[in-house]
Amino acid sequence: MKVYIIGAGPGDPRLLTLRAAELISSCPVVLYTGSLVPRAVIAMARANAEVIDSSGMTLDEITEVMVRARDANQNVARVHTGDPLIFGSTAEQMRRMEQLGIEYEVVPGVTSFSAAAAALRRELTLPELSQTVILTRAEGRTPMPEREKLGELARHHATMALFLSVTLLREVCESLIPEYGADCPVAVVYRATCPEQKIVRGTLGDILLKVRQAGIKSQSIIIVGRTLTANDFADSRLYAPDFSHRFRKAKVRAE
Ligand SMILES: C[S@@+](CC[C@H](N)C(=O)[O-])C[C@H]1O[C@@H](n2cnc3c(N)ncnc32)[C@H](O)[C@@H]1O
Known part of the structure; x- marks a missing residue:
């Protein structure tokens, strides 16, 4: 058994x-x-x-x-x-x-933050922009450890995925703006992969209003970070022609 x-x-x-x-x-x-x-x-x-x-x-x-x-x-x-x-x-x-x-x-199962990223079609780790994803939540009835308050975590400027926090979106934005800036991109994905899935995109400065207008009050992942919109990131080294690794020899010499 x-x-x-x-x-x-x-x-x-x-x-x-x-x-x-x-x-x-x-x-x-x-x-x-x-x-x-x-x-x-x-x-x-x-x-x-x-x-x-x-x-x-x-x-x-x-x-x-x-x-x-x-x-x-x-x-x-x-x-x-x-x-x-x-x-x-x-x-x-x-x-x-x-x-x-x-x-x-x-x-193991497919977690909702990766389903949310898939719905957004955004890679959460981009070279030189963010190589870290912080999985966390806003402080509600479950207290946060002192060193994990959102304001503390924000100091890393890493991509952040917040569970269980959409009802606390105002507090989330207030805690993150001092580090990420009010223009930092945010997406809220409601019921990712379900027929009723909704995506709301905005910035830390305007997402609260947009989410309210969309009537979203539960079951959402909030993703914060510049990886959501960046297009000027460097190509990764993995596919670079001058980069060798276990499965491929460099095709050109490094300068
Ligand atoms: C109790 S937690 C469980 C998380 C779950 N173990 C996971 O890995 O996704 C519930 C929270 O997960 C998130 N969640 C679960 N399913 C979701 C979905 N389909 N779309 C968006 N968020 C979801 C929401 O933040 C919700 O408040």
Whole structure:
């Protein structure tokens, strides 16, 4: 018996991994985060599977499901949105399973920030502009560690992807403007890869109004940084004719 902690991807069921689809359609117990995992994914469960929405459950109740499945020798597909290890609240579930001696495995998924980047068709790491992506969130009911306040993180000027923060967009912009500047490009992607996906583009100075006008209040990724609009970045060294690497010899000599 095993619990499989599965990433269901950002919404489009075609972005499930083959492994995720195989497990969801074969496990006798499917426990899913109902607030976010799409119905089409859960519809893959086998007809006689016990399918449980965990959105109204406490950690103790979730653990009880796993203990019951362990006692009945039944595998569990524990389905989370995006990738289960990014803002997934999976660490506490894994800790419980370790304490109880329940075997588990993690199946990664397509995280929503990469789905958002794909929707925008922008590479988030560009030579000489930003080689770092900061995955973070605005401070809400979950306090941020002191050294990870947005104003602190902003000092790097790296591309930033914010989860769980669209309702705090005003605070996000106020924290970032002093470092990134009010003209810094921002995009908000609502429900990336879903039929109702919306993209709002702007700057730190005007995005709040645009997002309000679009009526977006939840389930969005905010991406901030000059990689969103830059076109004058240097070509990477990877394809440069004077650059050799393990798989290709330089075609011309370096000057
Ligand atoms: C509890 S977190 C889960 C993140 C998830 N584990 C992941 O890797 O994408 C929920 C947040 O993820 C983001 N999110 C999840 N799915 C999304 C989607 N399809 N489009 C945009 N943002 C999404 C939103 O910021 C949302 O508030």
